[in-house]
Amino acid sequence: MFSxxxxxxxxxxxxxxxxxxxxxxxxxxxxxxxALAGQLTTRKAALSGEDRSAFCAMGVCFECLVQIDGTxxxxxxxxxxxxxxxIQTQDITETSKAPIQGIPE
Amino acid sequence: MNADVLIIxxxxxxxxxxxxxxxxxxxVIVLEKDYIARHxxxxxxxxxxxxxxxxxxxxLSKASMEMWQLLDDILEEDxxxxxxxxxxxxxxxxxxxxxxxxxxxxxxxxxxxxxxxDQAELREILPHVHASCVGGAVSDMDGYALPYQATNAxxxxxxxxxxxxxxGQALNHLRQIGPVWIARTQDKTYEASTVVxxxxxxxxxxxxxxGDNVPLSHxxxxxxxxxxxxxxxxxxxxxxxxxxxxxxxxxxxxxxxGGAKGFADRANNTTRLDYAKLARAAKTAIExxxxxRSASINRMWAGLEAYMPDNLPVISPAANADNAFHAFGxxxxxxxxxxxxxxxxxxxxxxxKSDFDLSAFRIDRYDRKTL
Amino acid sequence: xxxxxxxxxxxxxxxxxxIELANAGARVLVLDRAPRAGGQIFRSAANSPLSDSGxxxxxxxxxxxxxxxxxxSNAEHLSEADVWHVGEDGTVLYTQDGIPRTVQTRExxxxxxxxxxxxxxxxxxxPGVMTAGAAQVMLKSDAMVAERAIFAGSGPLLxxxxxxxxxxxxxxxxxxxxxxRRNYLTSLPKVPGALRSWPMMFKGLGMMREIASSGIPVFKxxxxxxxxxxxxxxxxxxxxxxxxxxxxxxxxxxHGVIPHSNISRSLGLSHIWNAAQHCWQVQTDAWGQSSVxxxxxxxxxxxxIGADAAQSAGRLTALNILxxxxxxxxxxxxxxxxxxxxxxxxxxxxxxxxxxxxxxxxCLCLPQQADTIVCRCEERRLQDxxxxxxxxxxxxxxxxxxxxxxxxxxxxxQCGPIVSSLLADxxxxxxxxxxxxxxxxxxxxxxxxxxxxxQSRPRGGAE
Numbered sequence: 001m002f003s004x005x006x007x008x009x010x011x012x013x014x015x016x017x018x019x020x021x022x023x024x025x026x027x028x029x030x031x032x033x034x035a036l037a038g039q040l041t042t043r044k045a046a047l048s049g050e051d052r053s054a055f056c057a058m059g060v061c062f063e064c065l066v067q068i069d070g071t072x073x074x075x076x077x078x079x080x081x082x083x084x085x086x087i088q089t090q091d092i093t094e095t096s097k098a099p100i101q102g103i104p105e
Numbered sequence: 106m107n108a109d110v111l112i113i114x115x116x117x118x119x120x121x122x123x124x125x126x127x128x129x130x131x132x133v134i135v136l137e138k139d140y141i142a143r144h145x146x147x148x149x150x151x152x153x154x155x156x157x158x159x160x161x162x163x164x165l166s167k168a169s170m171e172m173w174q175l176l177d178d179i180l181e182e183d184x185x186x187x188x189x190x191x192x193x194x195x196x197x198x199x200x201x202x203x204x205x206x207x208x209x210x211x212x213x214x215x216x217x218x219x220x221x222x223d224q225a226e227l228r229e230i231l232p233h234v235h236a237s238c239v240g241g242a243v244s245d246m247d248g249y250a251l252p253y254q255a256t257n258a259x260x261x262x263x264x265x266x267x268x269x270x271x272x273g274q275a276l277n278h279l280r281q282i283g284p285v286w287i288a289r290t291q292d293k294t295y296e297a298s299t300v301v302x303x304x305x306x307x308x309x310x311x312x313x314x315x316g317d318n319v320p321l322s323h324x325x326x327x328x329x330x331x332x333x334x335x336x337x338x339x340x341x342x343x344x345x346x347x348x349x350x351x352x353x354x355x356x357x358x359x360x361x362x363g364g365a366k367g368f369a370d371r372a373n374n375t376t377r378l379d380y381a382k383l384a385r386a387a388k389t390a391i392e393x394x395x396x397x398r399s400a401s402i403n404r405m406w407a408g409l410e411a412y413m414p415d416n417l418p419v420i421s422p423a424a425n426a427d428n429a430f431h432a433f434g435x436x437x438x439x440x441x442x443x444x445x446x447x448x449x450x451x452x453x454x455x456x457x458k459s460d461f462d463l464s465a466f467r468i469d470r471y472d473r474k475t476l
Numbered sequence: 477x478x479x480x481x482x483x484x485x486x487x488x489x490x491x492x493x494x495i496e497l498a499n500a501g502a503r504v505l506v507l508d509r510a511p512r513a514g515g516q517i518f519r520s521a522a523n524s525p526l527s528d529s530g531x532x533x534x535x536x537x538x539x540x541x542x543x544x545x546x547x548x549s550n551a552e553h554l555s556e557a558d559v560w561h562v563g564e565d566g567t568v569l570y571t572q573d574g575i576p577r578t579v580q581t582r583e584x585x586x587x588x589x590x591x592x593x594x595x596x597x598x599x600x601x602x603p604g605v606m607t608a609g610a611a612q613v614m615l616k617s618d619a620m621v622a623e624r625a626i627f628a629g630s631g632p633l634l635x636x637x638x639x640x641x642x643x644x645x646x647x648x649x650x651x652x653x654x655x656x657r658r659n660y661l662t663s664l665p666k667v668p669g670a671l672r673s674w675p676m677m678f679k680g681l682g683m684m685r686e687i688a689s690s691g692i693p694v695f696k697x698x699x700x701x702x703x704x705x706x707x708x709x710x711x712x713x714x715x716x717x718x719x720x721x722x723x724x725x726x727x728x729x730x731h732g733v734i735p736h737s738n739i740s741r742s743l744g745l746s747h748i749w750n751a752a753q754h755c756w757q758v759q760t761d762a763w764g765q766s767s768v769x770x771x772x773x774x775x776x777x778x779x780x781i782g783a784d785a786a787q788s789a790g791r792l793t794a795l796n797i798l799x800x801x802x803x804x805x806x807x808x809x810x811x812x813x814x815x816x817x818x819x820x821x822x823x824x825x826x827x828x829x830x831x832x833x834x835x836x837x838x839c840l841c842l843p844q845q846a847d848t849i850v851c852r853c854e855e856r857r858l859q860d861x862x863x864x865x866x867x868x869x870x871x872x873x874x875x876x877x878x879x880x881x882x883x884x885x886x887x888x889x890q891c892g893p894i895v896s897s898l899l900a901d902x903x904x905x906x907x908x909x910x911x912x913x914x915x916x917x918x919x920x921x922x923x924x925x926x927x928x929x930x931q932s933r934p935r936g937g938a939e
Contacts, residue, residue: 001725006619007527011813025525027511032618040708045644046333046357046884047855051707053603055852057610058516059509060112060591060736062853062885062921063601073332073401073921074463077613078509094722100232104395140874147877253877259865332885332921375744378917380561380569381932388928401921403885435566 002035013083024081031057031064031076034087042066042076043090065090108134108269110290110454111297113276113311115139116146117252117440118432119303120259121447122454127266129455132293135260135268136288138275138307139374142256145305146440148408150328150350150362151252152341153441154191155218156244157207161417161465162442162443163216168458168461169445170246174357182258185251187355191341192222192230194241194393200345204242219244226318233337233396241345249341249352253438259447271295276304278320282425288381299428299454306371306409308433309418317468320414321434325369325407326362327383331400333357349389359400361390364437367407376407406468412436420466422450422457430454478580479505480801482568484559484739485549485587488783489775492613492790493585493797494551501667504551505579507570509558513543515589516613517783522547525619525859531643532616533636533809542787548896561917562586562739564768569917569930576930585768586758587790588742590733590776593836594890595629596843599703600729601852604710606728608634611641621646625726626712628652628701631834632680634730639683642690649724650693652714655730656837657697659914663833670824693757695720699839718881729854731836735777738887741915749908751829753780754841755893756874756912762817764793772797785823788816836899850898851891853884861895872896872913880930885921 012024017039024033031054034042041051042064054064057077064076067088076087110126112119115137123133137143153173158166176184195201208221222230223240230243260270274290279300281287286300304311309321334357341352348363365382383405390397413419413434423429432450435442452459483490497504506513514521518539521529529537533785547553554572561569562799585800592607608627614620615637626649643647670677687694694718704711704721711723734755737747746759746767757779764772769779774793775786792813799809830835843850845860848912860879869875872882872895881895882888888895892913899910 001623002614002620003623004620005527005615005646006525010525021652028618032614032620045601045855046853050601051603052601052852053708055601055610056592056607058591059556059920060886060889062889065885065921069728071399071923073923075920079410080511084617092333092357094333096333096357098233098335098396099335102609104233104235140871141868142877154713257868257878331924377563380927380930382931384927384932387924391924391928396924398925400924401885402918402923402924402927404883404887404916405918406916 003101004036004043012082015081015085017087018089027080029065030068030074030079030081030087031079033081034066034076039089041089046093049093075100106134107296108132109297110134110299110301111136111286111295112301112303113288114302114303114305114308115141115270115272116144116305117142117256117259117443118435118446118450119301120256120263121267121443122301122303122432122450123447124259124263124266125223125447125451126454127263127268129451131455133263133268134297135270136274136276136290136295137270137272140272141260141270142253145408145410146256147253148328148406149437149440150352150360151185151249151440152191152350152352153186153250154244154247154341156191156193156242156247158438159417160210160214164312165233165442165445165449167218169442172444173250173441174246180258180262182261184255184258186248186255187250188246188248189339189341189352190245191247191343192227192241192243192302194227194234194238194342194344194349195345196238198239201240203345207426208242218246226278228342231338231342233394235393235395238393240457243340255443259443276311279311281429284428286428301429301450301454302393302429302431303433305433306411308411308431312431315423315429317423317431319419319434319468320471322349322412323369323371323409324412325365325367326410326437327365327378327405327407329361329383329386329402329405331359331361332403334359334400337394338397344393347389349393350385351390358403359397361386363389369407369409371409376409378405378407410437415469418442418466419468420446420463421468422453424469477505479503480581481583481585481797482507482579482581483585483587484562484568485515485589485775485777486510486513486546486553487587487589487786488517488539489777489786489790489793490515490540490585490587491546492787493774493794495546495549495586496791496794497797498549498551500803502798502801502803505581506551506553507557507559507568508553508555511555513546513553514539515557516609518543519613519616524616532636532640558920559739560919560922562743564743564771566770571926574926576926578932583772583800584607584768585793585797586771586777587775588736588739588777590780591732591736591889592937593732593734594894595729595731595840596850596894597693597701597703597729597840597846598845598848599709601849602703602705602726603708604705604894605703605729607726608637608728609733610724611637611728615640619774620658621724623647624649624724626650626652626722626724627728627730628654628698628712628714628735629730629840630655630836631730631732632830633733635683635687637728642686642692648692650695650722651687652695652698652701652716654698654701654713654837654840655696655834658837659833663829664831666825666829670829672822673826693722701840731840732834733776733778733780734893736889737777738889738915740766740773740777741912742917742919744770745771747912749906750779752828754836755780756896756907758926761793763796764789767794770800781823781827785820788819792816842894842901850894851881851884853886854880856891861898865899870899870903871892872899872911875899876913882913887915887919
């Protein structure tokens, strides 16, 4: 299990991780926020659909791609939480279909 | 090393020619300076389309399209070909008028593979298209293939018939002594009675050694491919009056082209990208398909491609030498024609003639013109 | 905006170079992805979220001094500026606050640092498996630790994070040390040279003693590693005299670092195979100058030398750039450089000793089982690559085109070194002959909307 040794009580923000509401110190990485909330699956593997999670935590492996505020392919280890941020496990596989929502304007 | 036929260039034209020749029993060597499908044949957008093709190319292109439908079975390989249809989108009445004019010409010539569609049908086929698009033209037989895979499918099939592929050997010198073509690379010599020039962006240099001068230019069309997106389009999409072209592969990645060119550095075998033009291509893609906004570009590249002044290829016997032939200068739309061009070249080499009227593709068609 | 020098990366090399350049009056811009300078090694050293960052060691806390000197210098520093293209023509494209921007520069200095050597063992893609470097990063930037974790592999960085965990009172399940026993013997001849850097030797030995006396299980000479688990890591299986199993949901892997070369590759710079360190690195001269004269590379990104040496290398590269800019004569450059050249020369034997002692074992560099994943992004396994090779794809790029191995978002960062060495193995030729992936910008996924906002300005215009 991941835990935090953070001592200085920073200002906190509230985000949602897969619809779970989570309080996090401002400036904390999205990955740490997910991990401390026990949500370890950052993305589904594109072919097998298997769970994947952060691997290098320094931006070189691209395993921690999540969807942030609707935009996919965000590196959770590099992005930092902002108040009201919606973080979701990225689930784009070879069989995903885009929902049709009216005529695009 | 000796063979009946020496093919210079391991792109799709060279590999297809090798396949058709080897299948007919000729001994073939393909000489490739990098590796098979390294340049335009391996890194192009993979479009396999009749839609919008120059009328001069239509008979060849149609015959090739019929071959594509069966190519996997013929070659016993996976070319990645998918019949998905290609759509050309019209954004206004001017575009519609352009399409109508072409439609009229095509009908007069008896070509029925392209048809016009209205806004309702456009939206039905492309539910994510922007509301402002008013119609288009569609060619249902069209689709795409995987260029690297398709070119190598020809290579492997040719190899089964005995064709030999020499990679990493650049042609340094080519000359004809009596009935023999002698080709020299850095450390080897090859001899053949016939030579076929399929050297793509480098074909003018080979043509010169054969004895034919040709006004070939080269450029670097750019492409971008995205990370996987949820599926939102089946057909390949283009636009009548805008630089737009993209397709979504079955694996979900979207390939964006449109003809914007980067910088071609032929001497160094390399290309450089023009980001301002890529930015415009990105903008255009979003305008037509707002869903593309959040697409993520994974890779961008450009390939070295040969262009002719009239954008038509050279498919021709040499003008100034016997037992030499050319197939190059496809001007960024030769991938689709690969299967038939190989057949035509094999016919030219083996019988001296072809079933097709090749007069528009003669190498000496510029000789009396001022360019 | 135009600059005399743009530096990409604000780690020890980049910061040191920037200070040197700025002090000499050059117009310098440092672009870095992090919110605060420091690089990976000194990440958050100047603003640690830990109450006692002393547990991370004096090397780390010393980093804050360099950061402060850098921040006080006249070098311009853009934090959270993510560089996604560096052009040979001196154009650097980066995104800050979602907007892509351009700068132009006479000289380019790349300080991309290191990344961990991929370790393709069965199960290395399971959630819960991370690198030891990741454990460090999480600790430094977010004060986050994993309880009862297994640390497996070899090398100073692995032992350092274990020691740091122990000092902070975090429980460790086991240290599974894969350093081959014979390495202790083969590295012996290099010990006398290494003793010239005796404080480093002393520090290393102290760390090992710290771990040994802590009472955590230590398995030496381990081999045949396999991560257990179906949907997530549940433990590690390995051979150490007999078959062993340690259970944990956290497995941190490490067997050395390699230069992070994606930018230098995309720039088309020449690269060489470093047999001693078993990795590719950009080709530079003693001044960090690459095959393209106005592009230099310094620090671990130009060959693994460590944080202390990186500072010297950064300064040396800066001096050469000042010479190139006409701000120093060759004689002045050489005079100012003598001290740092001496420092590097003195450190080299210690590095050679470490390279020998912790040289990666081949069976951890290359996948050993047909179904082990090589390309994490595109889920390509050893058997897929072997099949592609047998179909005639002998070149890394041909193999990539045929199998999609290396086509995913990480741009071959994880599979590239493995593929080079696999092909070298199959072709029975050295890596230098086999080559590496041909790479291009962007350096990371770039959203279409982000790219569409890019506007180039005509060249030569004043701003």
